[in-house]
Amino acid sequence: MSSLAALGRSPADQAGCTEAPVLRERGQREVFCGLTGIIWLHRKIQDAFFLVVGSRTCAHLIQSAAGVMIFAEPRFATAIIDERDLAGLADANDELDRVVGQLLARRPDIRLLFLVGSCPSEVIKLDLSRAAQRLNRTHSPDVRVLNYSGSGIETTFTQGEDACLASLVPEMPASVTSAPALLVVGALAEVVEDQMRRLFAALGIGPVAFLPPRRARELPAVGPNTRMLLAQPFLADTARALEARGAVHLPAPFPLGAEGTTGWLRAAAGAWGIPADRSRAVTEAGEQRARIVLDRHREALAGRRIFFFPDSQLEIPLARFLARELGMRPVEIGTPYLHRAHLAAELPLLPRDVLLSEGQDVDRQLDRCRAEKPDLVVCGLGLANPLEAEGFATKWSIELVFTPIQGYEQAGDLAELFARPLVRRQKLRV
Numbered sequence: 405m406s407s408l409a410a411l412g413r414s415p416a417d418q419a420g421c422t423e424a425p426v427l428r429e430r431g432q433r434e435v436f437c438g439l440t441g442i443i444w445l446h447r448k449i450q451d452a453f454f455l456v457v458g459s460r461t462c463a464h465l466i467q468s469a470a471g472v473m474i475f476a477e478p479r480f481a482t483a484i485i486d487e488r489d490l491a492g493l494a495d496a497n498d499e500l501d502r503v504v505g506q507l508l509a510r511r512p513d514i515r516l517l518f519l520v521g522s523c524p525s526e527v528i529k530l531d532l533s534r535a536a537q538r539l540n541r542t543h544s545p546d547v548r549v550l551n552y553s554g555s556g557i558e559t560t561f562t563q564g565e566d567a568c569l570a571s572l573v574p575e576m577p578a579s580v581t582s583a584p585a586l587l588v589v590g591a592l593a594e595v596v597e598d599q600m601r602r603l604f605a606a607l608g609i610g611p612v613a614f615l616p617p618r619r620a621r622e623l624p625a626v627g628p629n630t631r632m633l634l635a636q637p638f639l640a641d642t643a644r645a646l647e648a649r650g651a652v653h654l655p656a657p658f659p660l661g662a663e664g665t666t667g668w669l670r671a672a673a674g675a676w677g678i679p680a681d682r683s684r685a686v687t688e689a690g691e692q693r694a695r696i697v698l699d700r701h702r703e704a705l706a707g708r709r710i711f712f713f714p715d716s717q718l719e720i721p722l723a724r725f726l727a728r729e730l731g732m733r734p735v736e737i738g739t740p741y742l743h744r745a746h747l748a749a750e751l752p753l754l755p756r757d758v759l760l761s762e763g764q765d766v767d768r769q770l771d772r773c774r775a776e777k778p779d780l781v782v783c784g785l786g787l788a789n790p791l792e793a794e795g796f797a798t799k800w801s802i803e804l805v806f807t808p809i810q811g812y813e814q815a816g817d818l819a820e821l822f823a824r825p826l827v828r829r830q831k832l833r834v
């Protein structure tokens with residue numbers, strides 16, 4: 405294993421789809437791996453560091469996904485597994501301990517270190533959970549070392565966040581009270597988190613905590629009094645781990661668009677027994693502002709047909725928002741996984757005539773897309789360029805995870821993300 409790389413630059417139809425048949429495919433997939441999640445997670449937990457134990461390919465992936473971001477003190481890097489490690493000529497554990505020691509000596513600001521597993525670390529069967537235990541003995545209590553896997557060609561890029569947050573759950577203290585406490589689960593941009601905190605406060609809901617927290621030592625408590633509101637639809641493992649510790653999931657639509665945000669807030673309000681008129685009084689102004697902004701994008705989007713390839717796991721809530729609040733017509737909504745319990749409030753809101761597909765057989769799906777000739781295709785980076793070359797307008801699904809899109813104040817930005825490629829095409833044609 406070589407020394408750290410990447411430290412210098414890191415960069416409307418009401419009937420719905422609840423019972424509709426789902427096309428399940430298990431063929432070749434075009435997706436990014438879970439390492440990608442580091443790009444937004446490292447900004448969120450401000451005293452954490454993500455050390456990918458991987459190859460140069462992994463380092464390249466992270467740097468390309470990070471784009472042009474340059475940090476004086478980056479919070480992620482790759483410990484490169486080289487040929488000697490792969491050939492079993494070096495003790496990868498000794499090398500890892502040395503690299504971690506160097507890193508922590510140089511960066512006393514780090515309080516939480518994630519060892520992030522990759523395909524190469526799994527190929528050489530490097531046991532990162534044992535490595536984390538060993539390193540904790542050396543570096544705790546100053547630094548807590550955890551591990552999760554970001555690897556895989558059979559995963560989606562948002563599963564990295566799920567694996568990371570799931571690794572935090574055993575670290576959360578047990579709650580010592582029976583009074584209900586709200587836990588919002590899923591990384592949200594700070595601006596969104598602050599808006600949500602104000603809305604919960606106005607509703608009279610509290611205490612409220614967010615997972616992940618902004619600082620490693622601010623991990624919220626969890627127990628049977630915890631009411632869990634998911635901010636992201638891709639957190640199956642994290643939700644399961646929290647439920648195992650007693651947390652109770654509040655079914656809700658996801659906070660995308662005016663309707664989704666109101667539904668999400670009301671799910672919490674319902675659990676707190678807040679009267680409907682009080683909830684309405686709090687949410688009305690934000691909802692109204694969002695609707696006014698959305699109206700500006702309606703002309704560009706209404707009636708336009710949209711096709712979702714499975715990628716981010718945000719596809720179903722996005723399609724619901726675009727169909728119901730902007731009049732778009734989803735023709736196929738592909739999702740990597742269809743988690744019915746977490747999507748129970750979303751599925752009935754989808755148009756009745758849409759094809760729902762789970763998993764992927766990329767060639768067959770491309771054929772369906774070409775046959776449908778949609779106005780806009782939402783897909784991963786690997787498919788966007790070839791589809792653009794064939795004349796399709798595309799939207800990178802990864803942008804929807806990097807951009808603050810949740811809540812009333814962001815509804816217009818979310819609509820604009822879809823309107824922009826269509827407006828640009830129209831201008832090019834004129």
Ligand code: SF4
Pocket residue numbers: 437438439458459461462463465521522523524554555556557
């Ligand atoms: S798919 Fe595997 S090898 Fe490729 S970047 Fe991700 S973890 Fe690394």
